[in-house]
Amino acid sequence: MSERDWHPSLRFMAVWQRNFLVWRKLALTSLLGNLADPMIYMLGLGYGLGSLVGEVQGVSYISFLVGGTICYSTMNSASFEALYSGFSRMHTQKTWESIMFTPLHLYDVVIAEWVWAACKSLLSGGAILLVAALLGVIHGAALLWILPIAFLIGLCFSALGLVITAIAPSYDFFMYYFTLFVTPMALGCGVFFPVEQLPAALRDAADLLPLSHAVALVRPLSLRQVPADIVLHLLVLFGYTAVGVVLSCRLFRRRLLR
Amino acid sequence: MDAIVARGLRKDYGGREVVAGLDFAVRRGECFGLLGPNGAGKTTTLRLCLGLVPASAGGVTLLGYDMPRQARQARMRAGVVAQFDALDPDFSVRENLLVYARYFGMDRKAMAGRLPALLEFADLTNRAESRINSLSGGMKRRLALARAMVNEPDILLLDEPTTGLDPAARHLMWQRLRGLITQGRTVLLTTHFMEEAERLCDRLAIMDNGRIIAAGTPRELIDAHIEPHVVEIFGETAHIWCDQNAAPLAARVERSGESVFCYLREAGALLGQLERAPQLRYLHRPANLEDVFLKLTGHEIRDG
Numbered sequence: 001m002s003e004r005d006w007h008p009s010l011r012f013m014a015v016w017q018r019n020f021l022v023w024r025k026l027a028l029t030s031l032l033g034n035l036a037d038p039m040i041y042m043l044g045l046g047y048g049l050g051s052l053v054g055e056v057q058g059v060s061y062i063s064f065l066v067g068g069t070i071c072y073s074t075m076n077s078a079s080f081e082a083l084y085s086g087f088s089r090m091h092t093q094k095t096w097e098s099i100m101f102t103p104l105h106l107y108d109v110v111i112a113e114w115v116w117a118a119c120k121s122l123l124s125g126g127a128i129l130l131v132a133a134l135l136g137v138i139h140g141a142a143l144l145w146i147l148p149i150a151f152l153i154g155l156c157f158s159a160l161g162l163v164i165t166a167i168a169p170s171y172d173f174f175m176y177y178f179t180l181f182v183t184p185m186a187l188g189c190g191v192f193f194p195v196e197q198l199p200a201a202l203r204d205a206a207d208l209l210p211l212s213h214a215v216a217l218v219r220p221l222s223l224r225q226v227p228a229d230i231v232l233h234l235l236v237l238f239g240y241t242a243v244g245v246v247l248s249c250r251l252f253r254r255r256l257l258r
Numbered sequence: 259m260d261a262i263v264a265r266g267l268r269k270d271y272g273g274r275e276v277v278a279g280l281d282f283a284v285r286r287g288e289c290f291g292l293l294g295p296n297g298a299g300k301t302t303t304l305r306l307c308l309g310l311v312p313a314s315a316g317g318v319t320l321l322g323y324d325m326p327r328q329a330r331q332a333r334m335r336a337g338v339v340a341q342f343d344a345l346d347p348d349f350s351v352r353e354n355l356l357v358y359a360r361y362f363g364m365d366r367k368a369m370a371g372r373l374p375a376l377l378e379f380a381d382l383t384n385r386a387e388s389r390i391n392s393l394s395g396g397m398k399r400r401l402a403l404a405r406a407m408v409n410e411p412d413i414l415l416l417d418e419p420t421t422g423l424d425p426a427a428r429h430l431m432w433q434r435l436r437g438l439i440t441q442g443r444t445v446l447l448t449t450h451f452m453e454e455a456e457r458l459c460d461r462l463a464i465m466d467n468g469r470i471i472a473a474g475t476p477r478e479l480i481d482a483h484i485e486p487h488v489v490e491i492f493g494e495t496a497h498i499w500c501d502q503n504a505a506p507l508a509a510r511v512e513r514s515g516e517s518v519f520c521y522l523r524e525a526g527a528l529l530g531q532l533e534r535a536p537q538l539r540y541l542h543r544p545a546n547l548e549d550v551f552l553k554l555t556g557h558e559i560r561d562g
Binding site for chain 1 (some may be wrong): 308312327331336344345346349518
Protein backbone atom coordinates (compact mmCIF):
# COMPACT_ATOMS: atom_id res chain seq x y z
CA MET A 1 0.00 0.00 0.00
CA SER A 2 1.26 3.44 -0.74
CA GLU A 3 1.73 6.26 1.72
CA ARG A 4 -1.78 7.63 1.37
CA ASP A 5 -3.36 4.20 1.83
CA TRP A 6 -1.60 3.65 5.14
CA HIS A 7 -3.21 4.77 8.36
CA PRO A 8 -1.76 4.67 11.85
CA SER A 9 -3.23 1.82 13.88
CA LEU A 10 -2.37 -0.49 16.75
CA ARG A 11 -1.22 -3.17 14.30
CA PHE A 12 2.36 -2.26 15.13
CA MET A 13 1.89 -3.89 18.54
CA ALA A 14 2.43 -7.34 17.00
CA VAL A 15 5.95 -6.25 16.06
CA TRP A 16 6.50 -4.53 19.39
CA GLN A 17 5.49 -7.75 21.05
CA ARG A 18 7.99 -9.69 18.95
CA ASN A 19 10.80 -7.50 20.27
CA PHE A 20 9.44 -7.80 23.78
CA LEU A 21 9.40 -11.60 23.59
CA VAL A 22 13.04 -11.63 22.50
CA TRP A 23 13.96 -9.23 25.28
CA ARG A 24 12.08 -11.34 27.83
CA LYS A 25 14.37 -14.27 27.16
CA LEU A 26 17.29 -12.23 28.45
CA ALA A 27 15.29 -10.00 30.76
CA LEU A 28 17.12 -10.87 33.95
CA THR A 29 20.61 -10.08 32.65
CA SER A 30 19.24 -7.05 30.87
CA LEU A 31 17.64 -5.69 34.02
CA LEU A 32 20.76 -6.37 36.08
CA GLY A 33 22.72 -4.41 33.49
CA ASN A 34 20.20 -1.60 33.72
CA LEU A 35 20.74 -1.43 37.47
CA ALA A 36 24.49 -2.07 37.60
CA ASP A 37 25.35 0.59 35.05
CA PRO A 38 23.86 3.56 36.91
CA MET A 39 25.15 2.23 40.24
CA ILE A 40 28.69 2.41 38.88
CA TYR A 41 28.10 5.90 37.52
CA MET A 42 26.41 7.14 40.62
CA LEU A 43 28.96 5.76 43.03
CA GLY A 44 32.03 6.35 40.90
CA LEU A 45 31.30 9.83 39.62
CA GLY A 46 28.89 10.93 42.32
CA TYR A 47 30.92 10.06 45.35
CA GLY A 48 34.38 9.90 43.78
CA LEU A 49 34.33 13.03 41.66
CA GLY A 50 31.73 14.55 43.97
CA SER A 51 34.13 14.55 46.90
CA LEU A 52 36.46 16.75 44.79
CA VAL A 53 33.92 19.22 43.45
CA GLY A 54 31.76 19.57 46.54
CA GLU A 55 28.42 21.29 45.92
CA VAL A 56 27.08 22.19 42.48
CA GLN A 57 24.23 24.70 42.16
CA GLY A 58 23.58 24.39 45.85
CA VAL A 59 23.25 20.59 46.04
CA SER A 60 25.68 17.69 46.48
CA TYR A 61 27.33 16.62 43.24
CA ILE A 62 25.66 13.23 43.33
CA SER A 63 22.22 14.83 43.62
CA PHE A 64 23.13 17.13 40.74
CA LEU A 65 24.26 14.17 38.69
CA VAL A 66 21.08 12.07 39.00
CA GLY A 67 18.88 14.13 36.65
CA GLY A 68 21.57 14.36 33.97
CA THR A 69 22.40 10.69 34.18
CA ILE A 70 18.76 9.70 33.75
CA CYS A 71 18.64 11.70 30.50
CA TYR A 72 22.03 10.47 29.30
CA SER A 73 21.26 6.84 30.01
CA THR A 74 17.83 7.06 28.37
CA MET A 75 19.36 8.66 25.29
CA ASN A 76 22.10 6.04 25.10
CA SER A 77 19.77 3.13 25.51
CA ALA A 78 17.27 4.40 22.92
CA SER A 79 20.08 5.17 20.48
CA PHE A 80 21.72 1.75 20.83
CA GLU A 81 18.44 -0.05 20.33
CA ALA A 82 17.40 2.04 17.31
CA LEU A 83 20.84 1.84 15.72
CA TYR A 84 22.48 -1.50 16.39
CA SER A 85 19.50 -3.70 17.23
CA GLY A 86 17.28 -2.00 14.67
CA PHE A 87 19.91 -2.44 11.97
CA SER A 88 20.28 -6.12 12.87
CA ARG A 89 16.57 -6.68 12.49
CA MET A 90 16.25 -4.60 9.32
CA HIS A 91 19.43 -5.57 7.49
CA THR A 92 21.29 -8.53 8.95
CA GLN A 93 18.41 -10.78 10.00
CA LYS A 94 15.92 -9.46 7.43
CA THR A 95 13.26 -9.64 10.12
CA TRP A 96 11.55 -6.55 8.71
CA GLU A 97 11.35 -8.03 5.24
CA SER A 98 9.54 -11.14 6.40
CA ILE A 99 7.12 -8.94 8.35
CA MET A 100 6.40 -6.87 5.27
CA PHE A 101 5.15 -10.02 3.50
CA THR A 102 2.29 -10.05 6.01
CA PRO A 103 -0.56 -7.50 6.13
CA LEU A 104 1.74 -5.15 8.04
CA HIS A 105 3.27 -2.17 6.30
CA LEU A 106 6.84 -0.94 6.62
CA TYR A 107 5.53 2.03 8.60
CA ASP A 108 3.93 -0.31 11.14
CA VAL A 109 7.36 -1.88 11.58
CA VAL A 110 9.13 1.47 11.92
CA ILE A 111 6.62 2.66 14.49
CA ALA A 112 7.01 -0.57 16.45
CA GLU A 113 10.79 -0.17 16.49
CA TRP A 114 10.45 3.47 17.50
CA VAL A 115 8.13 2.76 20.43
CA TRP A 116 10.04 -0.36 21.42
CA ALA A 117 13.40 1.43 21.69
CA ALA A 118 11.71 4.14 23.77
CA CYS A 119 10.20 1.53 26.11
CA LYS A 120 13.55 -0.14 26.55
CA SER A 121 15.24 3.16 27.26
CA LEU A 122 12.58 3.93 29.85
CA LEU A 123 13.85 0.91 31.77
CA SER A 124 17.37 2.37 31.75
CA GLY A 125 16.23 5.80 32.89
CA GLY A 126 13.83 4.27 35.41
CA ALA A 127 16.58 2.09 36.84
CA ILE A 128 18.67 5.15 37.67
CA LEU A 129 15.70 6.79 39.27
CA LEU A 130 15.17 3.68 41.36
CA VAL A 131 18.82 3.38 42.37
CA ALA A 132 19.06 7.06 43.29
CA ALA A 133 15.86 6.83 45.33
CA LEU A 134 17.09 3.70 47.10
CA LEU A 135 20.40 5.40 47.88
CA GLY A 136 18.36 8.26 49.32
CA VAL A 137 20.01 10.73 46.95
CA ILE A 138 16.64 11.98 45.69
CA HIS A 139 13.16 11.57 47.11
CA GLY A 140 9.57 12.72 46.83
CA ALA A 141 6.48 11.72 44.86
CA ALA A 142 7.22 14.41 42.25
CA LEU A 143 9.94 12.08 40.99
CA LEU A 144 7.24 10.10 39.22
CA TRP A 145 6.88 13.02 36.77
CA ILE A 146 10.29 12.04 35.49
CA LEU A 147 8.99 8.76 34.04
CA PRO A 148 6.72 10.18 31.31
CA ILE A 149 9.42 12.68 30.43
CA ALA A 150 12.00 9.92 30.23
CA PHE A 151 9.66 8.09 27.85
CA LEU A 152 9.45 11.21 25.68
CA ILE A 153 13.25 11.45 25.72
CA GLY A 154 13.36 7.82 24.65
CA LEU A 155 10.89 8.47 21.82
CA CYS A 156 12.96 11.44 20.70
CA PHE A 157 16.33 9.68 20.52
CA SER A 158 14.85 6.48 19.19
CA ALA A 159 13.33 8.47 16.30
CA LEU A 160 16.62 10.27 15.63
CA GLY A 161 18.49 6.96 15.81
CA LEU A 162 16.16 5.39 13.25
CA VAL A 163 17.00 8.17 10.79
CA ILE A 164 20.64 7.11 11.02
CA THR A 165 19.76 3.42 10.76
CA ALA A 166 17.78 4.18 7.61
CA ILE A 167 20.86 5.56 5.85
CA ALA A 168 23.52 3.32 7.41
CA PRO A 169 25.47 1.11 5.01
CA SER A 170 26.90 -0.97 7.89
CA TYR A 171 27.36 -1.06 11.65
CA ASP A 172 30.56 0.99 11.37
CA PHE A 173 28.51 3.99 10.32
CA PHE A 174 27.02 4.31 13.82
CA MET A 175 30.42 5.27 15.17
CA TYR A 176 30.04 8.66 13.46
CA TYR A 177 26.69 9.23 15.09
CA PHE A 178 28.05 8.50 18.53
CA THR A 179 31.26 10.47 18.04
CA LEU A 180 29.70 13.47 16.35
CA PHE A 181 26.34 13.67 18.07
CA VAL A 182 25.87 11.54 21.18
CA THR A 183 29.19 12.12 22.94
CA PRO A 184 29.27 15.89 22.35
CA MET A 185 25.74 16.07 23.75
CA ALA A 186 26.73 14.06 26.80
CA LEU A 187 29.48 16.58 27.50
CA GLY A 188 27.84 19.78 26.28
CA CYS A 189 24.25 19.55 27.43
CA GLY A 190 24.67 19.77 31.16
CA VAL A 191 24.74 16.10 32.09
CA PHE A 192 27.95 16.10 34.15
CA PHE A 193 28.36 19.85 34.79
CA PRO A 194 26.16 22.93 34.40
CA VAL A 195 26.08 24.40 30.88
CA GLU A 196 26.99 27.75 32.41
CA GLN A 197 30.57 26.44 32.61
CA LEU A 198 30.77 26.46 28.80
CA PRO A 199 31.86 29.46 26.70
CA ALA A 200 28.86 31.46 25.43
CA ALA A 201 29.15 30.28 21.81
CA LEU A 202 29.14 26.62 22.84
CA ARG A 203 26.29 27.25 25.23
CA ASP A 204 24.18 28.69 22.40
CA ALA A 205 24.97 25.68 20.25
CA ALA A 206 24.08 23.31 23.08
CA ASP A 207 20.71 25.07 23.41
CA LEU A 208 19.76 23.71 19.99
CA LEU A 209 20.39 20.10 20.97
CA PRO A 210 17.60 17.90 22.29
CA LEU A 211 19.52 16.57 25.28
CA SER A 212 19.83 20.10 26.74
CA HIS A 213 16.07 20.35 26.85
CA ALA A 214 15.73 16.88 28.34
CA VAL A 215 18.14 17.81 31.14
CA ALA A 216 16.38 21.15 31.65
CA LEU A 217 13.18 19.24 32.45
CA VAL A 218 14.50 16.26 34.41
CA ARG A 219 17.12 17.87 36.64
CA PRO A 220 14.78 20.34 38.39
CA LEU A 221 12.23 17.56 38.90
CA SER A 222 14.89 15.35 40.46
CA LEU A 223 15.71 18.22 42.84
CA ARG A 224 12.02 18.79 43.74
CA GLN A 225 11.84 21.99 41.72
CA VAL A 226 9.44 23.03 38.99
CA PRO A 227 11.32 23.32 35.65
CA ALA A 228 11.38 26.71 33.91
CA ASP A 229 10.04 27.05 30.35
CA ILE A 230 8.34 23.65 30.45
CA VAL A 231 6.38 24.22 27.25
CA LEU A 232 9.45 25.27 25.29
CA HIS A 233 11.44 22.22 26.34
CA LEU A 234 8.56 19.86 25.62
CA LEU A 235 8.01 21.44 22.20
CA VAL A 236 11.66 21.01 21.26
CA LEU A 237 11.61 17.34 22.27
CA PHE A 238 8.31 16.75 20.46
CA GLY A 239 9.67 18.60 17.44
CA TYR A 240 12.81 16.49 17.17
CA THR A 241 10.68 13.40 17.66
CA ALA A 242 8.23 14.31 14.91
CA VAL A 243 10.98 15.17 12.45
CA GLY A 244 12.78 11.93 13.31
CA VAL A 245 9.71 9.74 12.80
CA VAL A 246 8.61 11.33 9.53
CA LEU A 247 12.12 11.47 8.12
CA SER A 248 13.00 7.90 9.09
CA CYS A 249 9.76 6.59 7.55
CA ARG A 250 10.62 8.38 4.30
CA LEU A 251 14.19 7.12 4.31
CA PHE A 252 13.26 3.54 5.16
CA ARG A 253 10.71 3.58 2.38
CA ARG A 254 13.32 4.77 -0.08
CA ARG A 255 15.68 2.07 1.12
CA LEU A 256 13.32 -0.91 1.36
CA LEU A 257 10.25 -0.31 -0.81
CA ARG A 258 11.59 0.72 -4.16
CA MET B 259 -11.22 -14.62 -11.58
CA ASP B 260 -7.50 -15.28 -11.96
CA ALA B 261 -5.28 -15.23 -8.85
CA ILE B 262 -2.75 -12.86 -10.36
CA VAL B 263 -3.15 -10.66 -13.41
CA ALA B 264 -0.25 -8.53 -14.64
CA ARG B 265 -0.85 -6.04 -17.44
CA GLY B 266 1.99 -4.15 -19.08
CA LEU B 267 3.90 -4.37 -15.82
CA ARG B 268 7.10 -2.34 -15.77
CA LYS B 269 9.70 -1.38 -13.21
CA ASP B 270 12.76 0.70 -13.86
CA TYR B 271 15.49 1.82 -11.53
CA GLY B 272 17.11 5.00 -12.70
CA GLY B 273 16.42 4.28 -16.38
CA ARG B 274 17.41 0.60 -16.14
CA GLU B 275 14.35 -1.53 -16.90
CA VAL B 276 14.35 -4.53 -14.60
CA VAL B 277 10.82 -5.53 -15.52
CA ALA B 278 10.12 -4.45 -19.06
CA GLY B 279 6.43 -4.94 -19.75
CA LEU B 280 4.98 -8.20 -18.46
CA ASP B 281 1.57 -9.64 -19.28
CA PHE B 282 0.61 -12.86 -17.56
CA ALA B 283 -2.16 -14.41 -15.52
CA VAL B 284 -1.96 -17.06 -12.82
CA ARG B 285 -5.11 -19.16 -12.71
CA ARG B 286 -6.67 -20.37 -9.50
CA GLY B 287 -5.38 -23.76 -8.45
CA GLU B 288 -2.40 -23.88 -10.74
CA CYS B 289 1.31 -23.70 -10.12
CA PHE B 290 2.76 -20.99 -12.32
CA GLY B 291 6.51 -20.61 -12.68
CA LEU B 292 8.72 -17.71 -13.64
CA LEU B 293 11.82 -19.39 -15.01
CA GLY B 294 14.93 -17.44 -15.80
CA PRO B 295 18.52 -16.65 -14.85
CA ASN B 296 19.53 -14.42 -11.97
CA GLY B 297 18.86 -10.81 -12.88
CA ALA B 298 16.01 -11.68 -15.24
CA GLY B 299 13.61 -9.65 -13.08
CA LYS B 300 11.86 -12.55 -11.33
CA THR B 301 12.24 -11.30 -7.76
CA THR B 302 11.21 -7.78 -8.73
CA THR B 303 8.13 -9.23 -10.43
CA LEU B 304 7.27 -11.07 -7.23
CA ARG B 305 7.72 -7.90 -5.17
CA LEU B 306 5.47 -6.04 -7.60
CA CYS B 307 2.82 -8.75 -7.21
CA LEU B 308 3.04 -8.35 -3.42
CA GLY B 309 2.73 -4.59 -3.60
CA LEU B 310 6.13 -4.09 -2.00
CA VAL B 311 7.28 -1.85 -4.80
CA PRO B 312 5.21 0.46 -6.95
CA ALA B 313 5.17 -0.28 -10.68
CA SER B 314 6.66 2.31 -13.03
CA ALA B 315 3.86 1.53 -15.49
CA GLY B 316 1.10 -1.01 -15.94
CA GLY B 317 -0.44 -2.81 -13.01
CA VAL B 318 -1.02 -6.05 -11.22
CA THR B 319 -3.83 -7.54 -9.16
CA LEU B 320 -3.36 -10.20 -6.49
CA LEU B 321 -6.50 -12.21 -5.64
CA GLY B 322 -8.48 -9.48 -7.33
CA TYR B 323 -6.97 -6.73 -5.21
CA ASP B 324 -5.32 -3.81 -6.88
CA MET B 325 -1.63 -3.67 -5.88
CA PRO B 326 -0.09 -1.89 -4.10
CA ARG B 327 -3.23 0.05 -3.11
CA GLN B 328 -5.03 -2.91 -1.51
CA ALA B 329 -1.91 -4.75 -0.45
CA ARG B 330 -3.07 -5.23 3.11
CA GLN B 331 -6.22 -7.13 2.11
CA ALA B 332 -4.36 -9.19 -0.47
CA ARG B 333 -1.44 -10.08 1.80
CA MET B 334 -3.90 -11.19 4.46
CA ARG B 335 -4.61 -14.15 2.17
CA ALA B 336 -1.16 -14.73 0.71
CA GLY B 337 1.85 -16.70 1.93
CA VAL B 338 5.41 -15.82 0.96
CA VAL B 339 8.73 -17.63 1.10
CA ALA B 340 11.62 -15.33 0.24
CA GLN B 341 15.00 -16.33 -1.11
CA PHE B 342 16.53 -15.76 2.31
CA ASP B 343 14.49 -17.64 4.87
CA ALA B 344 14.66 -14.65 7.25
CA LEU B 345 13.53 -16.80 10.13
CA ASP B 346 13.82 -15.23 13.55
CA PRO B 347 17.10 -16.50 15.05
CA ASP B 348 16.07 -15.38 18.54
CA PHE B 349 13.11 -17.76 18.59
CA SER B 350 12.54 -21.49 18.58
CA VAL B 351 10.78 -23.25 15.71
CA ARG B 352 7.45 -23.09 17.54
CA GLU B 353 7.86 -19.44 18.51
CA ASN B 354 8.69 -18.54 14.92
CA LEU B 355 5.28 -19.83 13.84
CA LEU B 356 3.43 -18.22 16.75
CA VAL B 357 5.04 -14.82 16.37
CA TYR B 358 4.49 -14.79 12.61
CA ALA B 359 0.81 -15.63 13.07
CA ARG B 360 0.44 -12.52 15.20
CA TYR B 361 1.28 -10.36 12.19
CA PHE B 362 -1.93 -11.74 10.68
CA GLY B 363 -3.83 -10.92 13.83
CA MET B 364 -3.92 -14.52 15.09
CA ASP B 365 -3.13 -14.94 18.74
CA ARG B 366 -1.76 -17.97 20.57
CA LYS B 367 -5.24 -19.39 21.07
CA ALA B 368 -6.15 -19.16 17.39
CA MET B 369 -2.87 -20.88 16.55
CA ALA B 370 -3.12 -23.67 19.14
CA GLY B 371 -5.13 -25.89 16.80
CA ARG B 372 -2.98 -25.22 13.75
CA LEU B 373 0.45 -25.53 15.27
CA PRO B 374 0.78 -29.36 15.36
CA ALA B 375 -0.25 -29.65 11.70
CA LEU B 376 2.24 -26.95 10.65
CA LEU B 377 5.07 -28.61 12.57
CA GLU B 378 4.10 -31.92 11.02
CA PHE B 379 4.05 -30.34 7.57
CA ALA B 380 7.55 -28.97 8.11
CA ASP B 381 8.62 -32.37 9.48
CA LEU B 382 9.86 -30.55 12.58
CA THR B 383 7.53 -31.93 15.26
CA ASN B 384 10.52 -33.20 17.23
CA ARG B 385 12.41 -29.95 16.79
CA ALA B 386 9.65 -27.60 17.94
CA GLU B 387 11.80 -26.17 20.73
CA SER B 388 15.03 -26.02 18.72
CA ARG B 389 16.81 -22.79 17.99
CA ILE B 390 16.87 -21.78 14.33
CA ASN B 391 20.65 -21.81 14.12
CA SER B 392 20.70 -25.51 14.99
CA LEU B 393 18.55 -26.42 11.96
CA SER B 394 19.88 -27.60 8.61
CA GLY B 395 19.26 -25.61 5.45
CA GLY B 396 16.47 -27.93 4.39
CA MET B 397 14.75 -27.72 7.79
CA LYS B 398 14.93 -23.93 7.71
CA ARG B 399 13.38 -23.82 4.25
CA ARG B 400 10.57 -26.18 5.27
CA LEU B 401 9.93 -24.04 8.34
CA ALA B 402 9.83 -20.94 6.14
CA LEU B 403 7.23 -22.71 4.00
CA ALA B 404 5.21 -23.74 7.06
CA ARG B 405 5.43 -20.16 8.31
CA ALA B 406 4.02 -18.95 5.01
CA MET B 407 1.04 -21.25 5.66
CA VAL B 408 0.08 -19.89 9.11
CA ASN B 409 -2.78 -17.83 7.66
CA GLU B 410 -4.03 -20.67 5.42
CA PRO B 411 -3.27 -18.60 2.34
CA ASP B 412 -5.20 -18.80 -0.93
CA ILE B 413 -1.98 -18.25 -2.83
CA LEU B 414 1.69 -18.95 -2.17
CA LEU B 415 4.45 -16.85 -3.68
CA LEU B 416 7.82 -18.58 -3.54
CA ASP B 417 11.08 -16.96 -4.54
CA GLU B 418 13.60 -19.62 -5.54
CA PRO B 419 12.26 -22.10 -3.00
CA THR B 420 15.08 -24.64 -3.31
CA THR B 421 18.10 -22.51 -4.18
CA GLY B 422 21.05 -23.37 -1.97
CA LEU B 423 19.65 -26.73 -0.82
CA ASP B 424 21.43 -30.03 -1.30
CA PRO B 425 19.68 -32.55 -3.61
CA ALA B 426 18.09 -34.56 -0.78
CA ALA B 427 16.64 -31.46 0.90
CA ARG B 428 15.52 -30.19 -2.48
CA HIS B 429 13.55 -33.38 -3.15
CA LEU B 430 11.90 -33.16 0.27
CA MET B 431 10.91 -29.58 -0.47
CA TRP B 432 9.53 -30.56 -3.89
CA GLN B 433 7.49 -33.27 -2.22
CA ARG B 434 5.93 -30.71 0.15
CA LEU B 435 5.20 -28.30 -2.69
CA ARG B 436 3.79 -31.05 -4.89
CA GLY B 437 1.43 -31.91 -2.01
CA LEU B 438 0.22 -28.33 -1.75
CA ILE B 439 -0.32 -28.07 -5.49
CA THR B 440 -2.23 -31.35 -5.57
CA GLN B 441 -4.52 -29.99 -2.85
CA GLY B 442 -5.39 -27.23 -5.31
CA ARG B 443 -3.37 -24.45 -3.72
CA THR B 444 -2.42 -21.65 -6.12
CA VAL B 445 1.33 -21.16 -6.36
CA LEU B 446 3.55 -18.62 -8.10
CA LEU B 447 7.19 -19.59 -7.94
CA THR B 448 10.38 -18.25 -9.40
CA THR B 449 13.25 -20.56 -10.19
CA HIS B 450 16.33 -20.93 -12.27
CA PHE B 451 16.20 -24.73 -12.10
CA MET B 452 14.52 -26.03 -15.19
CA GLU B 453 14.08 -29.37 -13.44
CA GLU B 454 12.11 -27.65 -10.69
CA ALA B 455 9.94 -25.86 -13.22
CA GLU B 456 9.30 -29.10 -15.14
CA ARG B 457 8.40 -31.03 -12.00
CA LEU B 458 6.18 -28.48 -10.28
CA CYS B 459 4.71 -26.03 -12.75
CA ASP B 460 1.48 -26.50 -14.65
CA ARG B 461 2.41 -23.50 -16.76
CA LEU B 462 5.39 -21.26 -16.85
CA ALA B 463 6.82 -18.14 -18.36
CA ILE B 464 10.45 -18.01 -19.39
CA MET B 465 11.98 -14.66 -18.47
CA ASP B 466 15.13 -12.98 -19.66
CA ASN B 467 16.13 -9.33 -19.27
CA GLY B 468 12.82 -8.36 -17.70
CA ARG B 469 10.71 -9.84 -20.50
CA ILE B 470 8.68 -12.99 -20.97
CA ILE B 471 10.12 -14.66 -24.03
CA ALA B 472 7.86 -17.72 -24.06
CA ALA B 473 4.98 -19.08 -22.00
CA GLY B 474 2.96 -22.27 -21.82
CA THR B 475 3.03 -25.72 -20.25
CA PRO B 476 6.50 -27.30 -20.06
CA ARG B 477 5.47 -29.83 -22.73
CA GLU B 478 4.10 -27.16 -25.07
CA LEU B 479 7.24 -25.09 -24.74
CA ILE B 480 9.51 -28.01 -25.52
CA ASP B 481 7.39 -29.29 -28.40
CA ALA B 482 7.03 -25.86 -29.92
CA HIS B 483 10.69 -24.93 -29.86
CA ILE B 484 12.88 -28.01 -29.69
CA GLU B 485 13.51 -31.23 -31.62
CA PRO B 486 12.80 -34.25 -29.41
CA HIS B 487 16.36 -35.62 -29.19
CA VAL B 488 19.40 -33.87 -27.77
CA VAL B 489 22.95 -35.14 -27.91
CA GLU B 490 25.42 -33.16 -25.83
CA ILE B 491 29.02 -33.69 -26.84
CA PHE B 492 31.86 -32.58 -24.57
CA GLY B 493 35.58 -32.18 -24.91
CA GLU B 494 38.21 -29.92 -26.44
CA THR B 495 37.89 -31.46 -29.87
CA ALA B 496 34.09 -31.59 -29.79
CA HIS B 497 33.72 -28.43 -31.86
CA ILE B 498 35.90 -29.59 -34.69
CA TRP B 499 34.46 -33.07 -34.73
CA CYS B 500 30.92 -31.75 -34.74
CA ASP B 501 31.54 -29.33 -37.59
CA GLN B 502 32.54 -32.28 -39.74
CA ASN B 503 30.33 -35.09 -38.50
CA ALA B 504 27.35 -33.80 -36.56
CA ALA B 505 26.33 -30.70 -38.46
CA PRO B 506 25.03 -32.59 -41.51
CA LEU B 507 22.93 -34.93 -39.32
CA ALA B 508 21.47 -32.53 -36.76
CA ALA B 509 18.55 -30.19 -37.33
CA ARG B 510 20.34 -27.59 -35.25
CA VAL B 511 23.66 -27.25 -33.42
CA GLU B 512 24.30 -24.89 -30.49
CA ARG B 513 27.55 -24.28 -28.68
CA SER B 514 28.06 -23.34 -25.08
CA GLY B 515 31.57 -23.36 -23.65
CA GLU B 516 33.19 -26.73 -24.36
CA SER B 517 29.85 -28.41 -25.02
CA VAL B 518 28.08 -28.82 -28.31
CA PHE B 519 24.35 -29.42 -28.29
CA CYS B 520 22.97 -31.29 -31.29
CA TYR B 521 19.19 -31.22 -31.74
CA LEU B 522 17.74 -34.02 -33.83
CA ARG B 523 14.51 -35.62 -34.88
CA GLU B 524 16.27 -38.97 -35.05
CA ALA B 525 19.36 -39.65 -32.98
CA GLY B 526 20.41 -43.04 -34.39
CA ALA B 527 22.79 -41.87 -37.11
CA LEU B 528 24.70 -39.45 -34.89
CA LEU B 529 24.99 -41.97 -32.08
CA GLY B 530 26.44 -44.42 -34.61
CA GLN B 531 29.07 -41.85 -35.60
CA LEU B 532 29.90 -41.20 -31.96
CA GLU B 533 30.57 -44.92 -31.44
CA ARG B 534 33.52 -44.48 -33.77
CA ALA B 535 34.88 -41.43 -31.89
CA PRO B 536 35.92 -42.80 -28.49
CA GLN B 537 37.86 -39.60 -27.63
CA LEU B 538 34.55 -37.76 -27.14
CA ARG B 539 32.16 -38.04 -24.22
CA TYR B 540 28.49 -37.52 -24.96
CA LEU B 541 25.02 -37.64 -23.46
CA HIS B 542 21.83 -38.53 -25.27
CA ARG B 543 18.69 -37.21 -23.57
CA PRO B 544 15.20 -35.90 -24.32
CA ALA B 545 14.81 -32.17 -24.89
CA ASN B 546 14.08 -30.06 -21.80
CA LEU B 547 13.36 -26.48 -20.80
CA GLU B 548 17.05 -25.66 -20.59
CA ASP B 549 17.21 -26.27 -24.34
CA VAL B 550 14.24 -24.00 -24.90
CA PHE B 551 15.98 -21.29 -22.92
CA LEU B 552 19.26 -21.77 -24.77
CA LYS B 553 17.52 -21.56 -28.12
CA LEU B 554 15.49 -18.49 -27.27
CA THR B 555 18.24 -16.48 -25.58
CA GLY B 556 21.45 -17.88 -26.99
CA HIS B 557 22.82 -18.47 -23.49
CA GLU B 558 22.34 -20.97 -20.71
CA ILE B 559 20.18 -20.23 -17.67
CA ARG B 560 23.04 -20.60 -15.22
CA ASP B 561 25.16 -18.09 -17.14
CA GLY B 562 22.77 -15.37 -16.00
